[in-house]
Amino acid sequence: MLETISWTGHSVRLVDQTKLPLETAYVEIADERQMWDAIKRLVVRGAPAIGVAAAFGAHLGVRHDDSDSLADFDAHLEQVCTYLASSRPTAVNLFWALDRIKRVSQETRKQGSRSEDLMVQKIKQRLLAEALTMLEEDRAVCKKIGEHGLSLLSGLRRPEPVEGSTHNSGLSVLTHCNAGALATVAYGTALAPIYLAHEQQIPIHVFADETRPLLQGSRITAYELREAGVPVTVICDNMAATVMSQGKVQAVIVGTDRVAANGDVANKIGTLNVAILARHYNLPFYVAAPTSSIDLSLGTGAQIPIEERDSGEISNGLGRQTAPDHVQFYNPAFDVTPADLVTAIITENGVAKAPYEQSLKALCR
Amino acid sequence: MLETISWTGHSVRLVDQTKLPLETAYVEIADERQMWDAIKRLVVRGAPAIGVAAAFGAHLGVRHDDSDSLADFDAHLEQVCTYLASSRPTAVNLFWALDRIKRVSQETRKQGSRSEDLMVQKIKQRLLAEALTMLEEDRAVCKKIGEHGLSLLSGLRRPEPVEGSTHNSGLSVLTHCNAGALATVAYGTALAPIYLAHEQQIPIHVFADETRPLLQGSRITAYELREAGVPVTVICDNMAATVMSQGKVQAVIVGTDRVAANGDVANKIGTLNVAILARHYNLPFYVAAPTSSIDLSLGTGAQIPIEERDSGEISNGLGRQTAPDHVQFYNPAFDVTPADLVTAIITENGVAKAPYEQSLKALCR
Numbered sequence: 001m002l003e004t005i006s007w008t009g010h011s012v013r014l015v016d017q018t019k020l021p022l023e024t025a026y027v028e029i030a031d032e033r034q035m036w037d038a039i040k041r042l043v044v045r046g047a048p049a050i051g052v053a054a055a056f057g058a059h060l061g062v063r064h065d066d067s068d069s070l071a072d073f074d075a076h077l078e079q080v081c082t083y084l085a086s087s088r089p090t091a092v093n094l095f096w097a098l099d100r101i102k103r104v105s106q107e108t109r110k111q112g113s114r115s116e117d118l119m120v121q122k123i124k125q126r127l128l129a130e131a132l133t134m135l136e137e138d139r140a141v142c143k144k145i146g147e148h149g150l151s152l153l154s155g156l157r158r159p160e161p162v163e164g165s166t167h168n169s170g171l172s173v174l175t176h177c178n179a180g181a182l183a184t185v186a187y188g189t190a191l192a193p194i195y196l197a198h199e200q201q202i203p204i205h206v207f208a209d210e211t212r213p214l215l216q217g218s219r220i221t222a223y224e225l226r227e228a229g230v231p232v233t234v235i236c237d238n239m240a241a242t243v244m245s246q247g248k249v250q251a252v253i254v255g256t257d258r259v260a261a262n263g264d265v266a267n268k269i270g271t272l273n274v275a276i277l278a279r280h281y282n283l284p285f286y287v288a289a290p291t292s293s294i295d296l297s298l299g300t301g302a303q304i305p306i307e308e309r310d311s312g313e314i315s316n317g318l319g320r321q322t323a324p325d326h327v328q329f330y331n332p333a334f335d336v337t338p339a340d341l342v343t344a345i346i347t348e349n350g351v352a353k354a355p356y357e358q359s360l361k362a363l364c365r
Numbered sequence: 366m367l368e369t370i371s372w373t374g375h376s377v378r379l380v381d382q383t384k385l386p387l388e389t390a391y392v393e394i395a396d397e398r399q400m401w402d403a404i405k406r407l408v409v410r411g412a413p414a415i416g417v418a419a420a421f422g423a424h425l426g427v428r429h430d431d432s433d434s435l436a437d438f439d440a441h442l443e444q445v446c447t448y449l450a451s452s453r454p455t456a457v458n459l460f461w462a463l464d465r466i467k468r469v470s471q472e473t474r475k476q477g478s479r480s481e482d483l484m485v486q487k488i489k490q491r492l493l494a495e496a497l498t499m500l501e502e503d504r505a506v507c508k509k510i511g512e513h514g515l516s517l518l519s520g521l522r523r524p525e526p527v528e529g530s531t532h533n534s535g536l537s538v539l540t541h542c543n544a545g546a547l548a549t550v551a552y553g554t555a556l557a558p559i560y561l562a563h564e565q566q567i568p569i570h571v572f573a574d575e576t577r578p579l580l581q582g583s584r585i586t587a588y589e590l591r592e593a594g595v596p597v598t599v600i601c602d603n604m605a606a607t608v609m610s611q612g613k614v615q616a617v618i619v620g621t622d623r624v625a626a627n628g629d630v631a632n633k634i635g636t637l638n639v640a641i642l643a644r645h646y647n648l649p650f651y652v653a654a655p656t657s658s659i660d661l662s663l664g665t666g667a668q669i670p671i672e673e674r675d676s677g678e679i680s681n682g683l684g685r686q687t688a689p690d691h692v693q694f695y696n697p698a699f700d701v702t703p704a705d706l707v708t709a710i711i712t713e714n715g716v717a718k719a720p721y722e723q724s725l726k727a728l729c730r
Contacts (some may be wrong), residue, residue, distance in 0.1 A: 013557060020689075021686075021687075021688060021689035022689075042437075055374055097661060101591050105690045110373060113430065141390075164685035176603075182598070189673070207621060207695075209603070209680065210687070210688070210723050211576070211603070212575070212577060212601035212603060213601050215687050215688075218679070218680070218687050218688035219687055219689075222689055222692045223689045223690050223694075224693050226689055226691060228493065231693065232692050232693065233692070233693040233694065233695050234679060234680070234688050234692055234693070235601070235679070235694070235696075235697075236577035236578050236634070236635070236679060236696075237577065237601070237602050237603040237635075238541075238574070238576070238577060238602040238603070238638050238693065239634055239635070239696075239697065239700075240638060241635075241637040241638040241641055241700065242634065242637060242697055242700045243695070245637065245700075269601070269603055269604055269607065270601070270602075270603025270604070270606075271541075272606040272607060272610065273603050273605060273606040273638060276606055276641060276642055276645045277638060277641055277642075279645075280641045280644075280645070284388070299415025314575065314583070314599060314600070314601060315599070317682035317683075317686055318682075318685065318687060319683055319684025319685035319687075320459055320683065320684035321386075322386075322575070322580050322583055322684075323386060323580075323586075323587050323599050323630075324386035324387075324587055324588045324591055325577070326591060327591050327597050327598070327599055328596065328597065328598040329598065329599050330572075330598050330599075330600050330604065330608070331600075331601075332604065332607055335604075335606065335607045337609075359659065
């Protein structure tokens with residue numbers, strides 16, 4: 001498996017996801033500015049991966065700090081975290097990870113030290129250790145999500161074999177964007193059940209929405225599934241209704257950037273479309289979410305900030321200009337799917353169902 | 366206005382729609398093989414335009430025929446029409462136009478002539494005249510559709526003005542693919558009511574789905590609306606649900622390639638998605654269809670042949686390869702929207718509503 005994020009001992013190594021699928025290139029990130037840029041430009045993307053990347057970014061930002069005073073160090077760490085938090089607004093994991101880093105800084109000083117400058121050194125070590133812990137935790141969390149998700153998928157009725165069809169030899173699920181290994185440290189969230197099924201030799205097939213404008217579905221999901229040997233069929237986003245109407249998929253599973261306390265789900269633009277289509281065709285619509293993506297501080301999805309990105313992603317996103325000059329564009333990067341369209345939210349701690357106010361709170365304890 | 370199709374006196378001049386929006390190029394079509402290729406490659410596209418183009422194609426195919434016998438000429442015309450009919454399978458206008466051409470050939474001979482070779486000359490003249498008539502008729506039909514469509518749109522409640530919003534200064538409709546002037550001889554079908562509103566200085570705004578894989582929405586719809594001065598906002602197909610959920614559009618209007626007797630509508634892939642979303646958000650979903658697109662010989666949409674196109678349109682459609690090698694693709698060019706999702710079908714003869722078996726038959730008389 002590709003290593004989305006790894007620590008070289010002196011820098012963070014990232015798969016450069018802007019180069020996929022034709023080139024498997026890596027970039028080395030040595031300071032917080034490079035990390036901010038990597039998150040902003042989607043070199044690293046996917047809510048869980050962004051969280052881990054931001055934690056390393058905080059370490060990189062303060063590692064050369066040689067303050068004599070804790071107050072100076074705190075101010076520096078705060079400034080680095082605020083800066084990193086400004087890279088992308090929607091995924092809560094970014095803020096969750098930076099809060100966790102700041103909490104580690106606060107807790108470490110409770111252990112005491114001979115002097116403030118020694119304490120600063122100690123905190124800096126602990127921040128790196130915490131980022132490395134988060135890296136390992138993410139792998140374990142995703143594997144757990146995979147297990148819970150596979151239980152759900154295994155309960156679905158397999159399609160009747162259709163003569164001459166290539167799509168009905170097992171369960172087939174539709175996914176949108178990329179919530180796979182490349183959106184996390186390993187396994188992914190939405191794709192974790194798929195990888196576990198594949199490991200267990202359960203036949204499974206994925207329809208991948210290409211996911212305009214940046215094509216994370218065709219560029220990244222199709223790429224990582226192919227690498228893993230999972231059969232995948234790429235479609236344009238607007239073909240999902242046809243695929244569902246033809247009985248070619250039995251479920252939809254997606255990731256998320258932030259879940260509100262009531263179960264409203266922010267995810268890559270187009271997720272809402274797919275959720276409505278799944279409801280129309282009576283297919284289950286599952287959201288795979290580590291608890292770090294669940295933001296109990298927000299009552300509903302209406303409070304989730306939605307990033308709007310440059311219109312060039314639509315007009316010139318794919319190698320050449322495909323829209324005329326002097327027209328308007330609208331390019332929200334995410335949408336919010338209301339909880340009532342969500343069949344279940346799969347976390348590392350178990351599966352939440354409606355009413356989500358209660359079930360999410362219980363799983364986040 | 367651009368002239369989608371025109372007759373130069375010795376050839377057919379087409380806007381080369383594969384070059385839009387950056388280049389306004391024309392191609393001259395001098396024989397039936399060039400016309401077949403132009404239809405196949407989508408140099409000319411849109412059901413009504415394809416019909417007119419095919420009629421001229423038939424003329425070009427037989428214009429140098431100097432048969433002495435009507436039987437030889439008939440065989441030649443039949444062969445040319447069969448060949449042209451093989452260019453694309455879904456739009457019924459292609460077959461409708463070629464049937465009309467063959468009917469003219471049959472009817473002309475009833476007038477009698479001194480000899481068979483003179484009769485062949487006479488038929489050839491009549492075929493050109495018929496193609497020119499169809500060119501003019503299409504313009505008139507589209508204008509009529511525009512009038513009926515504008516009556517429907519005018520009955521919709523205008524949105525409340527929202528402070529700071531640029532999208533609420535009048536009615537706003539969403540369209541998919543291109544059913545505009547460039548899909549017809551002039552005015553278009555779905556866009557005809559928009560152009561008439563604009564002519565009458567009724568404020569109107571269009572959200573154009575870009576329409577993957579070939580981007581007829583961003584390349585062609587946005588282009589022709591901008592040329593006409595109609596405000597247009599391009600979105601990716603997967604943003605339609607968000608636009609609807611935010612109250613930014615009051616209706617959906619699309620064209621069609623073929624309507625079955627029961628009101629099922631074949632149109633560009635993605636139309637079904639939009640129809641389901643419109644139903645979810647309680648928005649009217651209108652289909653603009655000249656009666657030449659209505660195929661009463663087919664009971665339901667299940668009988669409409671759906672063209673499947675090359676997977677390269679998805680993987681390499683936009684200037685560079687955007688999906689990995691060795692994965693599968695599914696690329697249906699059209700989908701079928703069931704009649705129960707269609708609010709009304711707007712023809713040149715009036716507006717059909719459910720039950721469509723009766724209303725369509727009445728309008729096609």
